[in-house]
Amino acid sequence: MRGVASRVRATRRKSLEPRRSGLLVNAVLAAICLAWTLPTLGVLVTSFRDSRDIFNSGWWTVFPHRSWVKVGELKLEPGIDVDGPMTLEGATATFAEWREGVQVSASRKLQWYGNKRTRTLHAQELRWVGFSPKLTLENYEGVLSGGEVSFRDGNGNTITRRGNNFSDAVLNSLAVAVPSTVIPILIAAFAAYAFAWMEFPGRKGLFVIVVALLVVPLQIALIPVLRDFTKLGLNGSYLAMWLAHTGFGLPLAVYILFNYISQLPRDIFESAFLDGATPFSMFRLLVIPLSIPALASFAIFQFLWVWNDYLVALIFLGDKNRVVTSALAAMVGEKGQDWHFLTSGAFLSMILPLAVFFALQRYFVRGLMAGSVKG
Amino acid sequence: MAKGSKLLRAAGLVLLLAATVALLYGGYAFLRDFKGPKLVVVLVAIAWGLGSVALLYAVLNAMAESLPRPARALALPLVFAGPALALLFWFLVFPTLRSLWLSFFDETGTRFVALANYRFAFADRIMLESFRNNLLWMVFGTLLCVGLGLVIAVLADRSRLEKLYKSLVFMPMAISFVGAGVIWKFMYAYKGEGTGIQEIGLLNAAVVALGGKAQAWLLVPFWNNFLLIAIMVWLQTGYAMVILSSSIKGIPAELLEAARIDGADELQIFFRIIIPAIEGSLVTVSTTIVIFSLKLFDIVRVMTGGNYGTNVIANEFYMQQFTYGQSGRASAIAIVLLVAVVPVMAYNLRQFGERRAFK
Numbered sequence: 001m002r003g004v005a006s007r008v009r010a011t012r013r014k015s016l017e018p019r020r021s022g023l024l025v026n027a028v029l030a031a032i033c034l035a036w037t038l039p040t041l042g043v044l045v046t047s048f049r050d051s052r053d054i055f056n057s058g059w060w061t062v063f064p065h066r067s068w069v070k071v072g073e074l075k076l077e078p079g080i081d082v083d084g085p086m087t088l089e090g091a092t093a094t095f096a097e098w099r100e101g102v103q104v105s106a107s108r109k110l111q112w113y114g115n116k117r118t119r120t121l122h123a124q125e126l127r128w129v130g131f132s133p134k135l136t137l138e139n140y141e142g143v144l145s146g147g148e149v150s151f152r153d154g155n156g157n158t159i160t161r162r163g164n165n166f167s168d169a170v171l172n173s174l175a176v177a178v179p180s181t182v183i184p185i186l187i188a189a190f191a192a193y194a195f196a197w198m199e200f201p202g203r204k205g206l207f208v209i210v211v212a213l214l215v216v217p218l219q220i221a222l223i224p225v226l227r228d229f230t231k232l233g234l235n236g237s238y239l240a241m242w243l244a245h246t247g248f249g250l251p252l253a254v255y256i257l258f259n260y261i262s263q264l265p266r267d268i269f270e271s272a273f274l275d276g277a278t279p280f281s282m283f284r285l286l287v288i289p290l291s292i293p294a295l296a297s298f299a300i301f302q303f304l305w306v307w308n309d310y311l312v313a314l315i316f317l318g319d320k321n322r323v324v325t326s327a328l329a330a331m332v333g334e335k336g337q338d339w340h341f342l343t344s345g346a347f348l349s350m351i352l353p354l355a356v357f358f359a360l361q362r363y364f365v366r367g368l369m370a371g372s373v374k375g
Numbered sequence: 376m377a378k379g380s381k382l383l384r385a386a387g388l389v390l391l392l393a394a395t396v397a398l399l400y401g402g403y404a405f406l407r408d409f410k411g412p413k414l415v416v417v418l419v420a421i422a423w424g425l426g427s428v429a430l431l432y433a434v435l436n437a438m439a440e441s442l443p444r445p446a447r448a449l450a451l452p453l454v455f456a457g458p459a460l461a462l463l464f465w466f467l468v469f470p471t472l473r474s475l476w477l478s479f480f481d482e483t484g485t486r487f488v489a490l491a492n493y494r495f496a497f498a499d500r501i502m503l504e505s506f507r508n509n510l511l512w513m514v515f516g517t518l519l520c521v522g523l524g525l526v527i528a529v530l531a532d533r534s535r536l537e538k539l540y541k542s543l544v545f546m547p548m549a550i551s552f553v554g555a556g557v558i559w560k561f562m563y564a565y566k567g568e569g570t571g572i573q574e575i576g577l578l579n580a581a582v583v584a585l586g587g588k589a590q591a592w593l594l595v596p597f598w599n600n601f602l603l604i605a606i607m608v609w610l611q612t613g614y615a616m617v618i619l620s621s622s623i624k625g626i627p628a629e630l631l632e633a634a635r636i637d638g639a640d641e642l643q644i645f646f647r648i649i650i651p652a653i654e655g656s657l658v659t660v661s662t663t664i665v666i667f668s669l670k671l672f673d674i675v676r677v678m679t680g681g682n683y684g685t686n687v688i689a690n691e692f693y694m695q696q697f698t699y700g701q702s703g704r705a706s707a708i709a710i711v712l713l714v715a716v717v718p719v720m721a722y723n724l725r726q727f728g729e730r731r732a733f734k
Contacts, residue, residue: 025530032527033543036609039558040546042577046561058575168413175417179424186428191459200452206460211727213467215716217670219692219709221470223477223702228465238420239403247466250459279451280436308551310673315697325553329677332557339561339575346557350550357549361542365617 055154169327180245188253196262236320260294297367478706492707512668524615545613556677
């Protein structure tokens, strides 16, 4: 496997051809990347906007744009009948039309305010609006808190809700994800070493089982395992999540680490053995340090998987010790229109995996390649 | 004398084992009963979890090493591979057999119903709808992911900004399906009818700006499936792109140069050289995404809950087990999912056999 990798690296070029087809290619790519980034950007921007603004205007309005801005008020002259057509600043329209707003010139619009009795119109002009300065951290405070939270809706009414306690959810996610990443790696590394360098009966047959389990859908295991956990009283505990994620992650972990550890040069084990090293000390002092790249690849893969998992958490944690994904999903159910909470919650759930992802992208890519079903 | 020291060592090991078990149980009991600040619980839990596993291996290994030679040769592999195998059997092998068993029984798990659950799985209206939708996911989701991934990989290879473009398309891979669900629910948001309402969802705002009428898109039957598939495409195209890109870069430069000298144009190079050269990766990526679409759950659960004609098999599995309490039916659905991946499993095993990783 490593032989192939180094051969590929030897013939690897910078690019398919000299970079000459510049503009069109870059334009297409830029358009695709814009489409790919806009959804996330929208959520990020919205999460920092005032709740009242979120309900009244699209998130893109924080960027400079032209829009109708109220510049003054107009009182209707006493003689005008509001039930018939009315002429104002040269335009004639009915009440219903005035209420929708009528453009009286290229850059001026009049719009009726409220019901017929107000006899008031707002004059609006099309103007450039700069970056909206009204950004706030209130949404984050609200979503992190577990107590009462109040905010203003689109009409300025104050609404009180229970916060979703995201600070606890983040802690729960950490308590689930860190051990669920390290434990399977440790267990799988021991097993991979045994499969690669130890003799024992049934070695090949057992490894065939590992390979067969690689693509088994985890739905197949959920009901029986849930029954076991119920009997053991483990539901809702971190331990249940560690066990489940370890069990479900092991086939891939053993497979990837076996591919790597079995390729380590035989001589180092032989000379260590002659020096009187036990398998355990060889594992600790040789295998682990030499396998760091493979361990790191799988670690990132597993961490992102566990942190982002929803199904396993939903079934084995339920409403107790909610992790970020289940807290967010619950919030979608309870507060489907509270976009200020939803967007800030979504962003909180994304920060850590995104940071890990951008910091360690190279290892992640390597893990993905090693983990592709064909291997 | 030697016998005495051996006995002493054995006694020491037993004591060590007892201390380990006490420590593990103590940690467990502490975590169960402690009612202090969450942060403390989390830190103790992480330390306890990681420490226990390391400690268990060390103690078990010490015990195995103290055995006489012939027994040791068997005990050591057992210590090294045993825990992994025990977990694999507990969490995957036995559950598969137990699910198969459960699938022949009714919801109480006691009354044998033969194939009734499978009749449900293949004939019920909601299951047929789910099969149709999963087929849509597998066909359109996979085609779009692989097609777009391939186009981006080939184009990015010709741009100076390759890294930036690829990072941006790859980024959603780090986002959870639930998070992606919120992101896209916001894209599809609909504010309702009335005067002076400004759409805050990007899709409806774009539709209105182009002169159309805003809609609750997720409620439009049949087509809403494609809005959900778009989310998976957004999430998974990066995966296809990365794998295909690295295999495109593995095509020898001489091959492409020779083709150009012979007068091949870029389209011919793409279809006659690049595609055949990366065929293996294309198969791998497509298979992975097909399996992924087959098991898809989170996106549908969060976006529509399977309502409005968007149900999928994995969601129906969840509903049968946890909403209706029909564990027999749910197990039958799980078995159907398993059977659907058997060809891939067989392919993997054949590949593995051909690699001769074991001498």
